[in-house]
Every structure is written in C-alpha cells, then in structure tokens.
Amino acid sequence: xxxxxxxxxxxxxxxxxxxxxxxxxxxxxxxxxxxxxxxxxxxxxxxxxxxxxxxxxxxxxxxxxxxxxxxxxxxxxxxxxxxxxxxxxxxxxxxxxxxxxxxxxxxxxxxxxxxxxxxxxxxxxxxxxxxxxxxxxxxxxxxxxxxxxxxxxxxxxxxxxxxxxxxxxxxxxxxxxxxxxxxxxxxxxxxxxxxxxxxxxxxxxxxxxxxxxxxxxxxxxxxxxxxxxxxxxxxxxxxxxxxxxxxxxxxxxxxxxxxxxxxxxxxxxxxxxxxxxxxxxxxxxxxxxxxxxxxxxxxxxxxxxxxxxxxxxxxxxxxxxxxxxxxxxxxxxxxxxxxxxxxxxxxxxxxxxxxxxxxxxxxxxxxxxxxxxxxxxxxxxxxxxxxxxxxxxxxxxxxxxxxxxxxxxxxxxxxxxxxxxxxxxxxxxxxxxxxxxxxxxxxxxxxxxxx
Ligand code: PLA
Numbered sequence: 001x002x003x004x005x006x007x008x009x010x011x012x013x014x015x016x017x018x019x020x021x022x023x024x025x026x027x028x029x030x031x032x033x034x035x036x037x038x039x040x041x042x043x044x045x046x047x048x049x050x051x052x053x054x055x056x057x058x059x060x061x062x063x064x065x066x067x068x069x070x071x072x073x074x075x076x077x078x079x080x081x082x083x084x085x086x087x088x089x090x091x092x093x094x095x096x097x098x099x100x101x102x103x104x105x106x107x108x109x110x111x112x113x114x115x116x117x118x119x120x121x122x123x124x125x126x127x128x129x130x131x132x133x134x135x136x137x138x139x140x141x142x143x144x145x146x147x148x149x150x151x152x153x154x155x156x157x158x159x160x161x162x163x164x165x166x167x168x169x170x171x172x173x174x175x176x177x178x179x180x181x182x183x184x185x186x187x188x189x190x191x192x193x194x195x196x197x198x199x200x201x202x203x204x205x206x207x208x209x210x211x212x213x214x215x216x217x218x219x220x221x222x223x224x225x226x227x228x229x230x231x232x233x234x235x236x237x238x239x240x241x242x243x244x245x246x247x248x249x250x251x252x253x254x255x256x257x258x259x260x261x262x263x264x265x266x267x268x269x270x271x272x273x274x275x276x277x278x279x280x281x282x283x284x285x286x287x288x289x290x291x292x293x294x295x296x297x298x299x300x301x302x303x304x305x306x307x308x309x310x311x312x313x314x315x316x317x318x319x320x321x322x323x324x325x326x327x328x329x330x331x332x333x334x335x336x337x338x339x340x341x342x343x344x345x346x347x348x349x350x351x352x353x354x355x356x357x358x359x360x361x362x363x364x365x366x367x368x369x370x371x372x373x374x375x376x377x378x379x380x381x382x383x384x385x386x387x388x389x390x391x392x393x394x395x396x397x398x399x400x401x402x403x404x405x406x407x408x409x410x411x412x413x414x415x416x417x418x419x420x421x422x423x424x425x426x427x428x429x430x431x432x433x434x435x436x437x438x439x440x441x442x443x444x445x446x447x448x449x450x451x
Pocket of ligand 1 (some may be wrong): 011080081082083151153154155180228233261263294295296302307
C-alpha cells in the first residue's frame with residue numbers, strides 16, 4: 001500500500017474506533033439528515049461533542065481547568081497542567097527572556113518576513129548544539145544532523161511522526177506505559193500504529209526495568225521507540241545512566257529507532273548537560289535517532305510555541321536529503337514556523353552572558369521544584385500519613401506520580417478544592433510553601449478516608 005493510502009486507512013480506522021467510543025466522534029452530516037424543517041437547522045446538527053482534553057482544554061476538564069476556574073474557594077489549587085509558578089503562585093516570564101525581547105524590539109533592522117520552511121537557521125544550529133553538546137558531538141561536526149524549527153514539542157513530534165509514516169519502513173511506534181496523554185493521538189493521526197512497553201511499576205513507584213527490557217526485546221526489528229529524554233511525564237521516573245546504557249545496547253542490537261521527546265531539558269537536575277545525557281549516549285554511538293525539543297518549560301516560552309526536531313543520520317548526504325523531505329511535510333501543514341519565539345531563543349543561546357543568566361534562572365526553577373518535593377514529603381511524614389511517600393523525593397522533574405486513585409483525586413477536588421489529573425499526577429511546579437500544608441492535609445484525608 002502506498003504511504004498516503006496507508007495513512008488514510010489508518011486514519012479511517014482510528015475514526016471508526018474513536019466514534020465507537022464517542023471520542024472525537026464525527027458523523028457525516030447532510031442537510032436532510034435531521035429536522036430539516038426547523039429554522040435553526042445546521043449541517044453539523046449530528047456532530048457529537050468531543051471529550052475535553054484532560055490537561056489543556058480551555059473549556060476545561062472535569063478535574064482541571066474549568067472546574068478550577070469556576071471554583072470560588074479561596075484555597076483552590078491547580079496542580080493539573082505542567083506550567084511553572086512562582087512561590088506566589090504566578091506564571092513566570094524569565095528575566096533573560098525579557099532582556100532578549102528588549103534587544104529584539106530595539107533592533108530596527110529586524111523585519112517580520114516569512115522564515116524559511118525549516119525555520120530560523122541560527123536557531124536550528126543552536127538547538128542541535130544545546131541537546132547534542134556544543135563541541136563534543138561528532139554528529140554536529142560531521143553535518144550528520146538536520147534540525148528544523150517546529151511548533152514547540154508537540155509540533156516537533158508531529159512533524160517527525162509524519163516524516164516516519166511517509167518514509168520509514170516500520171510504522172509501529174512503542175510508547176511507555178504510562179506516558180503523556182497526547183503521544184498516542186499525535187502518532188495515530190500521523191499514521192503510525194501505537195503499542196506500549198512496560199515502564200512504571202506501581203508497587204515500587206519506580207522503573208520496571210525488567211518489563212521494559214523484555215518488551216523492547218520482543219518488539220519487531222526496526223520498530224520506533226519513544227523515549228522521554230529526562231523527567232518522564234507523568235511518572236517522574238527516569239532510568240539511571242547504567243539502565244540507559246542497557247537500554248541503548250538492546251535498542252542498537254535490535255536496530256530499533258529511538259525517538260526522544262525532550263520537553264524538560266534542565267528541569268530534571270537543573271543542569272542542561274546533565275539532562276541531555278541519555279540523548280548524547282545514543283548520538284555518541286553513531287546510530288540514527290530523532291529528537292523533539294521544546295522550549296516551553298525550560299525557557300518558560302509555553303505560548304510562543306517554539307521547539308525543534310533534529311534527525312541524526314549516518315551521513316551528511318542522507319541528512320540533507322532528509323531535510324529536503326521534511327520541507328515537504330511542513331510546507332502543506334503550516335508553511336513555515338513563527339519568528340518571535342525562535343528569535344528569543346537564538347538571542348539567548350548565542351550570547352554568553354544571556355546564556356549564563358538563563359542557566360541560573362533555570363536552576364532556580366528546578367531547585368524550587370525540588371524544595372517543594374522535600375516540603376511535601378516532610379509534611380506527610382509529620383502528619384503520619386499512612387504509606388511510603390519516599391517516591392515524592394525520588395521522582396524528578398515537574399511531576400509527582402502520587403499513586404493516588406481516581407476516587408481519592410475526586411475526593412481531594414471535592415473536599416479540598418485541589419485540581420489534578422485523574423491519574424494522580426501532581427504538577428510540583430504549581431505548589432508553594434504556602435500551599436504545601438493544604439495539599440498534605442488533602443492527601444492525608446484522602447488516603448485515610450478512601451482506601
Ligand atoms: N512532551 C511531553 C512529555 C510533555 O509533557 C509535553 C507538555 C509536551 C511534549 C508538549 O509540550 P509543548 O508542545 O508545549 O512544547 N505537557 C504539559 C502540557 C506540560 C500539555 O499537556 O500540553 C502537561 O501538562 O503534561
């Protein structure tokens with residue numbers, strides 16, 4: 001089957017299954033299909049309401065945004081979306097971002113022309129260096145990497161997935177169980193079949209390395225493998241470097257294709273280089289890999305939608321042909337990416353002073369999150385809350401995967417006005433010293449009331 005046909009049939013299958021479950025339900029409408037005599041008849045009268053996004057939907061999910069916005073309680077707390085908040089509970093624009101924006105505004109030579117299809121050349125080079133390592137990466141030195149500017153992490157994943165569906169012989173991608181909810185949708189809609197590999201062990205609230213290696217071991221040769229580069233969402237559980245090395249050897253021995261999602265570089269450890277180690281290990285062995293980068297969290301550029309897709313190839317010639325095909329994916333999708341966010345990132349990455357200032361601000365955000373982990377853990381210990389809560393300080397990155405059940409989450413929302421995703425994920429970046437006691441009270445009450 002040709003690539004396009006295959007994608008269409010996958011899409012059709014997806015829509016059928018979705019419609020059966022009322023998700024994204026689409027029923028073909030015709031003007032005669034329902035009460036055509038009524039004056040307010042719409043050709044879309046038969047469309048079923050789609051479910052809201054559990055994290056981002058502005059109309060709000062049951063547990064997160066709408067309910068939170070509507071709740072008049074003064075103690076309400078939104079720990080749903082992974083967006084950084086200050087100790088005062090406010091969104092943060094980094095100082096370094098403000099400075100870079102000022103420089104851009106003052107530069108009268110800057111214009112608002114279209115960027116090339118692949119985006120801003122400076123931005124692409126600097127982004128590849130940031131994730132692969134400035135001097136160390138032989139891939140960069142040998143021009144083996146093609147990087148295209150995309151619409152944040154999500155857009156980078158989608159462009160990479162579309163490219164794979166069109167040009168790669170294996171159309172199955174394995175994603176960790178659990179993973180960020182949007183992964184399945186992104187890859188399915190691009191035309192890839194999605195399967196899962198074991199990742200999280202609910203008993204230890206840590207990594208199920210045995211299950212992971214077994215599942216990768218039984219994946220078909222060449223299968224694509226989605227890996228969270230660091231700060232796994234939602235579990236906050238990352239492999240150790242030794243485990244990464246085991247994973248890498250298995251992946252290479254089976255010729256699996258690693259696709260890294262790097263949405264939190266700098267947020268796990270506070271160090272940009274430290275959080276890129278997994279990716280660099282794979283690039284260092286000379287094999288191919290895909291990397292989707294996002295600047296939403298580490299530069300706080302959420303709404304600017306700025307990110308990059310890098311594809312590491314074996315030769316410079318292949319890399320350049322791959323880039324030419326990426327343009328064919330991007331041009332009919334959104335033509336070319338937006339200029340502002342990428343200009344901010346480039347200004348920061350290419351100036352030593354701004355770069356240093358950024359690393360300090362990033363470290364401060366990461367450290368604040370780590371402090372919140374410690375405070376929440378201590379608060380639960382102080383209350384004698386039943387259970388082992390050490391995973392709160394062991395897990396890393398933006399989220400704690402608490403292990404709370406959906407019923408316990410609902411209880412916390414109803415009784416304590418605390419909003420989080422129903423899988424028990426808490427955005428630690430949304431907490432502050434002031435709100436930790438309230439959350440600890442809620443968790444204590446939830447686990448002692450609902451067992
Ligand atoms: N990959 C992972 C693992 C993510 O957690 C997110 C964002 C993205 C990619 C995409 O981010 P971007 O497109 O904004 O760069 N996850 C958030 C937000 C923070 C969301 O759901 O969109 C979350 O709360 O899970």
